[in-house]
Amino acid sequence: MTAAADRFLTEDAVPFVDLPPQQDNGRTGAAFDAARQQSWLVRTTRGYEVIEYAACRELSVDRRLDGVGPDYYRRLGASEQVMWYATQASLPMIEEPRHARIRKALQHGFTRPRVERMRPLMRQAAWRLVEQMAGRDPFDVVGDFTDRYPIEVLCALMGVPDEDIDRFGSWTVDLGLLAKFPLEPHLPRIDAAIRGLRGYFAELIGRSEDHPGEDFVAAVVAAQGETGSLTHDELCGALLNLLFAGHDTTRYQFGTMVHLLVRHGWWQRIRADADAIPGAVEEALRLEPSLHILLRQAREDFEYRGLVLPAGTLLILNTFAANRDPAMFPEPNAFDPARTSPGKHLTFGSGGRMCLGHLLARTEMAEALQVFLEWFPLLALAGEPQMPAGLSAMNGVETLPLTRSVPR
Ligand code: HEM
Numbered sequence: 001m002t003a004a005a006d007r008f009l010t011e012d013a014v015p016f017v018d019l020p021p022q023q024d025n026g027r028t029g030a031a032f033d034a035a036r037q038q039s040w041l042v043r044t045t046r047g048y049e050v051i052e053y054a055a056c057r058e059l060s061v062d063r064r065l066d067g068v069g070p071d072y073y074r075r076l077g078a079s080e081q082v083m084w085y086a087t088q089a090s091l092p093m094i095e096e097p098r099h100a101r102i103r104k105a106l107q108h109g110f111t112r113p114r115v116e117r118m119r120p121l122m123r124q125a126a127w128r129l130v131e132q133m134a135g136r137d138p139f140d141v142v143g144d145f146t147d148r149y150p151i152e153v154l155c156a157l158m159g160v161p162d163e164d165i166d167r168f169g170s171w172t173v174d175l176g177l178l179a180k181f182p183l184e185p186h187l188p189r190i191d192a193a194i195r196g197l198r199g200y201f202a203e204l205i206g207r208s209e210d211h212p213g214e215d216f217v218a219a220v221v222a223a224q225g226e227t228g229s230l231t232h233d234e235l236c237g238a239l240l241n242l243l244f245a246g247h248d249t250t251r252y253q254f255g256t257m258v259h260l261l262v263r264h265g266w267w268q269r270i271r272a273d274a275d276a277i278p279g280a281v282e283e284a285l286r287l288e289p290s291l292h293i294l295l296r297q298a299r300e301d302f303e304y305r306g307l308v309l310p311a312g313t314l315l316i317l318n319t320f321a322a323n324r325d326p327a328m329f330p331e332p333n334a335f336d337p338a339r340t341s342p343g344k345h346l347t348f349g350s351g352g353r354m355c356l357g358h359l360l361a362r363t364e365m366a367e368a369l370q371v372f373l374e375w376f377p378l379l380a381l382a383g384e385p386q387m388p389a390g391l392s393a394m395n396g397v398e399t400l401p402l403t404r405s406v407p408r
Contacts, residue, residue: 008308017042032321049316053325056317061351065296067093076183081194089237105230106238106356108223109216115359122367125152130375138382141400142255150250153364154243159215171196172243179394201236246357249290252396254365257284259397262379264335271373280337281365286345287335292320293393294349319346376404
């Protein structure tokens with residue numbers, strides 16, 4: 001601790017921002033805009049939240065902070081299967097140095113060439129789903145497209161054969177219930193999904209060990225010699241975690257991007273210039289991150305900007321608020337795909353816990369957007385989208401009704 005550290009973190013050491021439970025995440029942003037002028041850290045009904053860009057960036061790579069550990073789920077009354085998930089699968093919860101060892105093995109599955117090779121598969125999946133929407137007008141981007149698209153991409157990534165996609169897809173959807181609060185009413189479906197997926201992955205890993213191929217699972221299995229072996233449970237858990245990490249995040253983010261482009265009059269502009277697609281993806285990620293809360297816990301007492309954070313303090317790094325910090329992004333609340341600082345946002349975190357699937361997600365969104373732009377020269381809102389009720393770590397459209405004919 002240094003002499004500059006003059007204050008212990010206590011409830012009255014930082015401003016309080018009242019977030020009524022029914023307030024949606026969009027309006028929450030405005031409350032943080034005002035608070036950021038006074039402080040980098042605030043207290044809310046959820047806990048202590050870091051809302052300034054520079055502080056979020058620094059703290060996301062600070063080794064004095066770690067994942068929150070499996071107690072997070074234990075406190076929510078988790079079942080045996082959920083505790084297996086928390087201790088073996090959930091990378092954001094697994095503490096160092098075990099986290100780094102598992103992450104290193106998984107990284108071999110997410111190389112740029114591997115993601116690039118998946119572009120045609122992504123495009124085919126998007127094309128097939130859009131074709132199935134052919135007779136529908138208006139249509140719902142979420143129900144008709146994004147509910148299914150990320151699952152198809154994840155199945156292609158992991159080498160799940162077409163005939164298993166439906167079964168795999170419903171387990172993946174039920175796994176997403178792990179983000180619900182309270183957890184208890186959803187436990188029967190979550191438990192069945194974890195059990196089903198563990199059995200499925202055990203077979204997939206067994207096949208890969210017996211007949212090594214070139215797919216994702218094979219790459220991760222093969223990396224083990226190099227990175228130090230993972231136990232069978234860790235390997236199974238790591239694959240299971242990818243479904244949780246890669247489904248709802250991308251599902252919400254794609255719908256949000258289409259919504260922003262249509263609502264803010266960018267659809268035709270992007271359509272006229274395919275080079276603008278990456279900028280549109282980055283700007284949607286910045287302005288409306290689908291997952292905008294990174295959870296961290298102090299490993300030890302430590303000082304940051306004159307404030308002492310006692311060991312065990314839980315911190316929320318709020319990337320929604322950080323991405324709207326005017327010190328980093330001029331006119332931060334405007335949707336502008338032509339920004340000159342694309343990719344500087346913190347939506348995927350940064351440092352040793354940064355999202356492993358960021359390249360996959362970015363490519364997935366760009367490929368699907370390209371297909372939408374080819375199929376739909378004109379798009380307009382056919383009603384207001386529904387947003388998740390109340391405060392949630394996940395943000396994005398639940399329904400997005402669109403029409404191909406633009407009303408006069
Ligand atoms: C738009 C879509 C996505 C968003 C916004 C997103 C965001 C995030 C965030 C914020 C984290 C936590 C970073 C931290 O704590 O510092 C994370 C972690 C992770 N994400 Fe993503 N993600 C997305 C898609 C994906 C996809 C498609 C995959 C893989 C299939 C994936 C795999 C992971 C994994 C494995 C982790 C844990 C990394 C670790 O703890 O080392 N994500 N993601």
